[in-house]
Amino acid sequence: MQSIKTKLKVNNKQKTILAKHAGVARHAYNWGLANCISEYKETKKRPSAITLHKRLIAEVKSENPWYYEVSKCAPQQALRDLDRAFKNFLTIPKCGFPNFKKKGKKDSFYLEGSIKILRGNYIKLPRIGIVKTYEILPSVPVKNVRISKRAGDWYISFKYDECQPKPMTKKRAIIGVDVGINTLATCSDGTTYANVKAYKQAKKRLTRYQRRLKKKEPGSKNRAEAVKKLAKLHKKVADIRADALHKLTTWASFKPQHHSDRRFECQWNAQKAVRPRDDVSRKGTRTKTS
Numbered sequence: 001m002q003s004i005k006t007k008l009k010v011n012n013k014q015k016t017i018l019a020k021h022a023g024v025a026r027h028a029y030n031w032g033l034a035n036c037i038s039e040y041k042e043t044k045k046r047p048s049a050i051t052l053h054k055r056l057i058a059e060v061k062s063e064n065p066w067y068y069e070v071s072k073c074a075p076q077q078a079l080r081d082l083d084r085a086f087k088n089f090l091t092i093p094k095c096g097f098p099n100f101k102k103k104g105k106k107d108s109f110y111l112e113g114s115i116k117i118l119r120g121n122y123i124k125l126p127r128i129g130i131v132k133t134y135e136i137l138p139s140v141p142v143k144n145v146r147i148s149k150r151a152g153d154w155y156i157s158f159k160y161d162e163c164q165p166k167p168m169t170k171k172r173a174i175i176g177v178d179v180g181i182n183t184l185a186t187c188s189d190g191t192t193y194a195n196v197k198a199y200k201q202a203k204k205r206l207t208r209y210q211r212r213l214k215k216k217e218p219g220s221k222n223r224a225e226a227v228k229k230l231a232k233l234h235k236k237v238a239d240i241r242a243d244a245l246h247k248l249t250t251w252a253s254f255k256p257q258h259h260s261d262r263r264f265e266c267q268w269n270a271q272k273a274v275r276p277r278d279d280v281s282r283k284g285t286r287t288k289t290s
Helices: 012-043 049-063 065-069 073-091 198-215 221-254
Strands: 002-009 108-112 116-118 122-125 129-133 144-150 153-160 176-179 183-187 192-194 265-267
Touching: 012 049, 012 065, 012 073, 012 108, 012 144, 049 065, 049 073, 073 108, 183 221, 192 221, 198 221
Parallel strands: 176 265
Antiparallel strands: 002 129, 002 153, 108 144, 116 122, 122 129, 144 153, 176 183, 183 192
16 A cells, blocks of 8 residues: 655636635534534533534535535545544543634545546546646556645645555665764765755744744734745745655665665664763863863
8 A cells, every 4th residue: 555645736726626625624524523512511422423414414505505516525524534533532542632623724625536647647536627736646546535735735645556566675784874963864884964954044034934924913914925935934844854854765775785675773872962061161161071
């Protein structure tokens, strides 16, 4: 089983349709959460996802015709996600009580049905149409997809089964990796990977954008634009870090002389990386140690 997540190249019309799907999914989730809370206070029982979906069709869809403008999978899966959130809250200690969703924060929805990949970087989605992606997609059958929004951009993700079997790999020498602070990683064969320091490079701009955001009036369009600009810069920093890690792990796992089914060993001595407090005098000057 493989998974892929890539950015969508959408126009304004498609952005509107995607936003409608995310809005319907968010509305169904919040409506179901409010019903679960009120009914539990009265009867000490929580309705299931199937019961909530029947009530949604009878009560909500008749009063809100914009539900019919999107795929039925979006509200259905939102209620299933709510049911899973309650189960996680009851079974997993660290999971908290489900919260109400807010517009513009972690917008996403689920689609299934007639989904087909066309011409490499085009995918056909129900009720949305043909959408272009920035990366070439594998020519495999797709049952369902999850579409999410991050920093103003839309992304699509799905799972698929590999059609071709993996080639047999040969067992070869193990490579050791030491993860540090000055360098991102130092390998046993002498190869070093420099730390990208993406946050340090973007720190001044982040401070400037955050200061501008603080001066904007809450609820205004200028504040919304400032939030979007700041989120894009945070996303850029996260993408640079992820890209460096992906390149490092890909090199260590798939380089011809290292390609094997061995372990990828990482060790880091944190005590040596941090400067001891005993070596620093009260005046802030460094003292020599024997």
